[in-house]
Amino acid sequence: MGKKLLFVVYQSPVGSIWVNEAFRTAFGMYGEDLEPAVLLMHEAVVAVSKSCRPECLGLLPVSMVKRYLARYGTPVYVVKEDLEKFKVRELDEEYKPTLVSEEDLPKLFHEYDRVIFM
Amino acid sequence: MRAVALVLVKYGVDNPAEKIKLQIASENDKVVLIQNGVYWAVLEDVTKLTRGKVYALKGDLEARGYCETDVRGVELIDYDGFIELVEQEEKFIG
Amino acid sequence: MKMAFQVMVQPYTYEDLDTVIHMAEAALKRGHEVTIFLFADSVLSVNKHVKPVKTDRNIPERMRELASKGVKIEICGICMDYRGLTQEMIVEGSRPSGLPELAKLLATCDRFVSLMG
Numbered sequence: 001m002g003k004k005l006l007f008v009v010y011q012s013p014v015g016s017i018w019v020n021e022a023f024r025t026a027f028g029m030y031g032e033d034l035e036p037a038v039l040l041m042h043e044a045v046v047a048v049s050k051s052c053r054p055e056c057l058g059l060l061p062v063s064m065v066k067r068y069l070a071r072y073g074t075p076v077y078v079v080k081e082d083l084e085k086f087k088v089r090e091l092d093e094e095y096k097p098t099l100v101s102e103e104d105l106p107k108l109f110h111e112y113d114r115v116i117f118m
Numbered sequence: 119m120r121a122v123a124l125v126l127v128k129y130g131v132d133n134p135a136e137k138i139k140l141q142i143a144s145e146n147d148k149v150v151l152i153q154n155g156v157y158w159a160v161l162e163d164v165t166k167l168t169r170g171k172v173y174a175l176k177g178d179l180e181a182r183g184y185c186e187t188d189v190r191g192v193e194l195i196d197y198d199g200f201i202e203l204v205e206q207e208e209k210f211i212g
Numbered sequence: 213m214k215m216a217f218q219v220m221v222q223p224y225t226y227e228d229l230d231t232v233i234h235m236a237e238a239a240l241k242r243g244h245e246v247t248i249f250l251f252a253d254s255v256l257s258v259n260k261h262v263k264p265v266k267t268d269r270n271i272p273e274r275m276r277e278l279a280s281k282g283v284k285i286e287i288c289g290i291c292m293d294y295r296g297l298t299q300e301m302i303v304e305g306s307r308p309s310g311l312p313e314l315a316k317l318l319a320t321c322d323r324f325v326s327l328m329g
Contacts, residue, residue: 115212129328205323
């Protein structure tokens with residue numbers, strides 16, 4: 001069975017590149033026998049807000065990843081407590097986010113062979 | 119039993135991702151503090167923040183002006199010891 | 213063992229390249245096969261035109277030395293393009309690479325260590 005990879009981002013999708021890079025890297029893994037997933041925590045959870053638009057500042061949009069998510073079905077996990085902390089009001093369901101609680105993180109992390117923080 | 123993981127912590131005590139890494143480590147995991155990650159052992163009782171066995175890079179600790187007596191519950195290692203830990207654990211979190 | 217180390221942040225500003233150079237040297241001494249994958253700003257560490265002050269370490273030169281000792285140094289090609297780094301500018305022994313190569317590395321190496329961004 002292929003190795004399971006979890007790309008974790010904690011920095012904001014507006015003002016840092018790591019959300020884009022995590023998704024780009026995850027999508028780049030499908031040429032091999034690998035199972036990538038993405039976990040958004042802390043400031044990075046803002047990426048799945050329906051009103052998050054880095055492109056308003058001329059920055060690289062995050063929304064472009066949705067097309068690839070639809071194609072590959074890459075799991076996207078989002079820490080529930082952080083959604084509340086960062087006051088994300090409406091989720092963009094096109095990311096098909098799976099909400100996970102902080103208390104579920106130890107189990108989630110240990111399900112993966114390589115957990116790569118961006 | 120869960121497979122054992124090597125957990126790498128390189129940022130200091132204000133970093134939320136590092137805090138999570140310490141929290142999620144299980145008792146069989148090995149946590150290695152490198153670079154500013156050594157502050158977790160200097161400023162806090164790191165053994166209360168994680169269940170994993172904690173190691174710190176001696177060079178990174180000493181370069182910041184601290185010594186063995188400034189940390190508790192932490193095994194100091196050099197790069198050879200670090201790579202030995204990498205050899206032991208296939209899973210990686212960092 | 214096949215060991216792969218990934219770096220993401222820039223040299224000199226942060227300690228990561230220094231850390232990974234020490235890791236690679238220790239791993240070589242212990243008989244491992246080592247690949248360093250340079251991602252994002254860390255690609256600047258193999259620019260041979262970098263000129264640090266004389267009292268400081270020359271990181272690109274240290275990377276070239278590692279490559280001459282058998283360490284494979286792979287550089288994310290898109291990250292190079294984004295930073296204006298061309299093939300002519302990189303130290304001997306390093307090579308432009310990409311996500312397909314990173315995927316292959318992740319699928320085949322025995323150990324993977326990443327220094328987060």
